[in-house]
Amino acid sequence: xxxxxxxxxxxxxxxxxxxxxxxxxxxxxxxxxxxxxxxxxxxxxxxxxxxxxxx
Numbered sequence: 001x002x003x004x005x006x007x008x009x010x011x012x013x014x015x016x017x018x019x020x021x022x023x024x025x026x027x028x029x030x031x032x033x034x035x036x037x038x039x040x041x042x043x044x045x046x047x048x049x050x051x052x053x054x055x
Contacts, residue, residue: 015023041048 015026
């Protein structure tokens with residue numbers, strides 16, 4: 001078991017108890033962060049720009 005696997009249920013439980021707005025803001029924040037990191041990594045790590053597979 002990883003730390004994320006142990007923390008995620010407790011974090012989700014905490015968010016569920018605070019209300020819908022907190023859940024939506026957290027999910028949107030995580031999504032925006034993930035999209036930002038995914039688009040930025042191509043500029044930072046040259047190997048991330050290469051295609052995967054032989055196509």
